[in-house]
Amino acid sequence: MAKYKLSAVQVKQAPKGKYGDGNGLWLIKQSKDTGSWMLRISVHGTLRHMGLGSIHDVPLSAARAAAEKWRAIAKDGTDPIQERERQRQKHGLRRHLLADVALDAFEAQKGRLKDGGKAGRWFSPLELHVLPKLGQTPISDIDQIAIRDTLKPLWKAKPATAQKAIQRLGIVLKHGAALGYDVDLQAVAKAIALLGTIKLKTKHIPSMDWREVPVFYASLCDGKVSQLALRLMILTGLRSGSLRYLMPDFIDGDILKVPGIFMKSGVDFDVPLAPAALKVIEDAKRHARGDFLFPGRRGNVISDMTLSQYMKRAGHSARPHGFRSSLRVYLAEHGCPRDVAEMCLSHNVMSKVEASYQRSSLLEIRRRWLIQWSAFVTTGVDDLNNMNPNSEITKSV
Template sequence: MVRLYASKKDVPFSAETGEEPGMLSHGRSAGDEEMRLTKRDIERASKRRKYSDGRGLFLSVSANGRKTWAFCYTFAGRAREMGLGSIDFLNVDEARDRAVHLRKMVRDGVDPMTDRNREAKVVVRRKVEGVTFKAVAERVIEMKKGEWSDDGKSETDWRGSLTNHVFPSIGATSIGEIDTMDVRDALKGVWSASPSTAKKLLPRVEAVFDYAIAEGLLSGDNPALRAKVKKLLPKLEKVHKPTPHKALDYADLPAFVRQLRARVGIAPRALEFLILTGVRTDEVIGATWDEVDLEGATWTIPAERMKAEREHRVPLSEPALAILRALPGEEGNPFVFISPNGKGKGLSNMAMLKLLKGDMGFAGEATVHGFRSTFRDWTAEETTHDNIVAEMALAHAINSKVEASYRRGDLFKRRKALMDDWAAYIDGTAA
């Protein structure tokens, strides 16, 4: 028979008495041997609950089926639960030996959790001496290099934002000495001067502290938790209201694309492809051939390259496919739109903007990002396509709960029809 305890109300071991309810005077409870967990009990335990092994030791099963040992006790009138580790690293005999040691600590008037935390802080202090925020940030960047495939853009962005806005104030400070107020003070200036930078910078600072905690250089809560830091700073939307991107009127778009097609080079093809697909600059210049299925007329952008961090399938119209089929390639270069300035690289993030504003003379009239607004205006005013289809074509976050329910699918067929209509409008072949 296995004893079950659903909550800390059922804690069986007491610091005050050193005994559990029903315990006999020689320290063993009636039927204690029968109540202990067997190996079969441990293997079969599957429901989300605590299974008692007796005298404060429990097998805890989580919602995802993970099994860990826990020691439950009361100390100074408070019920406490101390995790001992996974059954993968601590078998039942080892867990029982550990529980014997912890029960003795309780009887001796020592709180096991307080003692463990004190030891951990000593270890952390030894590790953290001389380890600065900047040193940890450098480790994070080196670690993340393996995740980035954008020709060094992310690394440059991370280093630049931290060097310019964070390192001057806390870069040389020991990671363990920095608190939430220090983080707040480091971000104060950029928060009001450049909210778009601040929005990216805070998660990066938080990631550095997360790494320090995982590495054992820091104990306790992350001092750069976004929810906490944001409470100490004004709301970004109140500090700065972004101005909309300049956008070309959709009535002028077919003529613009004709001008674009008359130009030679990678940048004009990339910009036309961006217009036809409705995506963002980073998504185009970061596109690699392994994301593209020419036969299936689909471009699948992985979640890590999307602003909403959600995989996005893009239906490719015939004009978009024609661009891809005609692009020059470079052996060993994975990028769809290769750089004309260096082997193995993708197109620069400034190439399309330079083409639009400088070479084509649209400075002050249009932006690269603005073509998404052009597409959205055309959809709303000239078509009968549903709002949700257009929003999903742009990979926008859906705020409406009703519309969000569509997220169970991606409306790919309906989005394909929309993008085909868009291509036909641009070409001047729309019915």
């Protein structure tokens, strides 16, 4: 048994000075009432001085226990000072809260999100359904049980929302692991196993039969911003989010060059413009404000809700996004090749290998089909002989 030199009374009463307890443990008194512990220990032949705390926080017995612990670690060839720092860092990492990591992950995602994620669609599933319960939990403590209990009420009631929430949570956990936190990367997969699989019901956005589009297009005749936006959406097949942010600078002759930041794919997209589409753009320039062709009443751009509400008030169940379906069905029923039809809607139809070889945007082929669509929309004529993409009638529309 080790023979110690100090007593608790000496620690308390000793005046300023240095006092050895044995085996490298020293009491350093700055005054009668203040002092600290220090362990002198050899690591790979180098003398190290390791502080063990003040006498007010660490009593004599605890100082001796700590000294014994760190001497054993040094005996195994590990620097006790470096090991203590590693343990402190690990403890700190374990305490990092999920809410903090989620916000950091969101910042990392913003570069690929439309408008930098300002719409909130990426973060809202976490903000509404995960962080209220788990936000103040250290990320290292997030396990499948915690995830299951948090999302269970949502899992069958709102499966699509639950899927988004758990997918975003998986991204946050991976982000935390990349930051060096102690994270269970399998927690999401295990939580899904506990929650059980759910069958998502595909809910299609209501669309208008392509045969009815010309009548609706003709009704958009007041020259208002919302009506012009709907006309151009019909003629180009663009998504609402892409179309509403269009600027005059995007027009290059008879081509609309949409920057990738405004495309769902994140890739720049060229849209060939039929003469009717060019006329709509010229009419829209009269309303342009703040660089946007389709400004809203309260600044920025016209909202998607404004366009939807217009159609609802007009008595239509279809929604603006549904015109993409109207165009796609029209192209299919008029013999347009699948790849061309999909590219008209800016859908990616090729694998990475195919895309590395087939680099054409099929712009001129798409132009002919969009001109045919434009001719039908603006005239209501659907004579397949006269409406052939290569016909002179079509080219003049």
